[in-house]
Amino acid sequence: MSLKLGMVGGGRGAFIGGVHRIAARLDGHWELVAGAFSSDPTRAATSAAELGIVAERSYGSFAAMAKAEAARPDCIDAVAIVTPNHLHVPIATAFLRAGIPVICDKPLATTVKDAEALVRLVTETGIPFILTQTYTGYPMVREARALVAAGRIGHVRHVQVEYLQDWLAEPVERGGQKQAAWRADPAQSGAGGCIADIGTHAFNLATFVSGLVPHALLADLTAFVPGRALDDNAALLLRFEGGAKGMIWASQVAPGTKNGLRLRVVGEAGGLMWDQEHPDDLEFTPIGQPTQSLRRGGEGVATASRLPAGHPEGYLEAFATLYAEAAGMVRRFREGAKPDQATMLPTVTDGLAGMRFISAGVRSHEGGAVWINL
Numbered sequence: 001m002s003l004k005l006g007m008v009g010g011g012r013g014a015f016i017g018g019v020h021r022i023a024a025r026l027d028g029h030w031e032l033v034a035g036a037f038s039s040d041p042t043r044a045a046t047s048a049a050e051l052g053i054v055a056e057r058s059y060g061s062f063a064a065m066a067k068a069e070a071a072r073p074d075c076i077d078a079v080a081i082v083t084p085n086h087l088h089v090p091i092a093t094a095f096l097r098a099g100i101p102v103i104c105d106k107p108l109a110t111t112v113k114d115a116e117a118l119v120r121l122v123t124e125t126g127i128p129f130i131l132t133q134t135y136t137g138y139p140m141v142r143e144a145r146a147l148v149a150a151g152r153i154g155h156v157r158h159v160q161v162e163y164l165q166d167w168l169a170e171p172v173e174r175g176g177q178k179q180a181a182w183r184a185d186p187a188q189s190g191a192g193g194c195i196a197d198i199g200t201h202a203f204n205l206a207t208f209v210s211g212l213v214p215h216a217l218l219a220d221l222t223a224f225v226p227g228r229a230l231d232d233n234a235a236l237l238l239r240f241e242g243g244a245k246g247m248i249w250a251s252q253v254a255p256g257t258k259n260g261l262r263l264r265v266v267g268e269a270g271g272l273m274w275d276q277e278h279p280d281d282l283e284f285t286p287i288g289q290p291t292q293s294l295r296r297g298g299e300g301v302a303t304a305s306r307l308p309a310g311h312p313e314g315y316l317e318a319f320a321t322l323y324a325e326a327a328g329m330v331r332r333f334r335e336g337a338k339p340d341q342a343t344m345l346p347t348v349t350d351g352l353a354g355m356r357f358i359s360a361g362v363r364s365h366e367g368g369a370v371w372i373n374l
Contacts, residue, residue, distance in 0.1 A: 003327055005030040006069060006076035006100075008062045008091050009083035011037030011047035015179055016105060017082040020132070021051075023319035024080070029327035033057060034076050036065045062091045070098035078103055078128070078330050084182040085189050085196065089114045092129070096121050101128040101330050103323070107200050107358060108351025110190030115348075115355040122348045128333050130326045131354075133204045133346040135261065137318035139296050139305040140282040142344065144265065144272050145209045146303060147284065154269030159210045159238070159246040161202040161264075164257035168194075168232050171225050186229055192358040193230025195221060199250040199361070200354040201261070204346065206248065207353070209272075210265055212240040219361035220369045224253050236361060239371075279314050322346075 005024055010017015017037070024030040034057035037047035041060045048058030059065035069075050078101040081091050089109045092102045108131060109115040122129045135141055147153065173180035182188040183197055190196055207214060216239040221231035232253045238246030254260070261276035273283040280296040294301050297309030306321070307313045325345050332339060360372040 002029055002031045003077040003330060004033045004074065006034040006057075006065065006079040007032060008036045008065065008079060008081050009038070009087070010035070010080070011043050012050065013178060014082065019316065019319060020080050020082050020103075020105075020323075022316055024323045026316065026320035027324045027327075029324055030078075033074075034059070034065065034069060036060065036062045062087075063094055066094040066098040066100065070100065076100060077334065078326070081105060086110050086187065089118055092118055093121060096125055096127050096129070099125075099127065101130075101333060103130045103132060103326055104351070105132050106204075106351065107190070107192075107196050107354050108348065109355055112352070112355045112359045115352045119348050119352050128326070128329045128339075129348040130322065130329065131346040131348065131351045132319065132322055133201065133208070133350060134315065134319050134322065135201060135205050135276065136208050136344060136346055137321035138274075138276075138279050139303045139313065140274055140279060140294070140301075141205070141209060141263075143294065143296075143301055143303040144263070144274055144282055145211070145344075147272060148210055148265060148267070152269070152284070152286075153265065153267030153271060155242075156210050156212060156240075156244045156265060156267045158244060158266040159206045159212065159240075159264070160266075161206050161246075161248050162260065162262045163198045163202040163248075163250045164254040164260040165198065165252045166255045166257050168225065168252040169255055171228065173228075184228055184230055189230060190358070191230075191362045192221075193223070193228070194232050194250050194252045195219070195234040195236075195361050196358050198252065198261075199234045199236070199248060200357060202248045202250050203357045204350060204354060205261070205263055206238070206246055208344075208346075209263060209274075210240070210244070212242065212244055212246075214238050214240050214246070214357075214374050216371050216373050217357070217360050217364060218369055218371050219364040221361065221365040231365075234361065236364075276315075279318075280309075280312060 036059040038044040081104040173184040233251040236248040270286040282294040285291040
């Protein structure tokens, strides 16, 4: 039997809400049954009707939804939060206090203080909280993580992540582009722009694959578009425990790129390279040997995938992997079973790490590009 999903945000005109809905239903684990799809009551009702949600489970606010759903015998099993950043914590708090598991888009919050409060609430309640760091769901990202953990590249020396887009290369937020407008607004996005929107993905990918614990960073943040209130380009250096170093370049003003996410992990015995625009391939180069191209589903690749080799598996499928694993987590919670200790799902603690990364990056930049401890 499928689980019942609710959604806050993601109404008509939203991008990420549609992605969540497709991913949630791809494996048949979830059915969308309720939502507060917009802060505008008319748009919320229209969006609900278009999505086939019955009128009594279409809500004008997240607070009303949390209260009403918690009182229903057929209460939703989880809520997906797909709003601008400043609403993540109040919405998550309302549903956690109503006893409802949360699946939240990143970043977790707009301040470290709010993120820490949310971590405490999740710890106190024991209610599942999943953060949708999408790229952790790619099979070859998980294969890279497994190779590093198995010592196949030896002691890690350096991690580099490049995440480049070009959609904010012009001031589109001033022309009514909704997705750009809130991302460029400190009141909705928080203190970070590009560093929060895609820099957190790069940071999460670096730590997820390498298994390293970062302890300091240095950041140079820039708003290249005149008059833009938040950074649209972020260059960072990282120091990890154990001596490894790292670099992140995240930019949303790089013409010729659309979603250019690339990872390199270099060790004393070899190196790895993964490119999100070619997600089924992972380059593995043992030192002194030719580069091997490992293919998802191919020989020598241990990580499971959903499609046979040669059938491309990408962004939506990676997102769906997170939703499938979230379903398992929520079912165990409903049954009173212990959490799966082997899960790779990002949680509220990963969200807190991301917020500390953003905060440290902003403080480093404001201090003149100085090293800040994490």
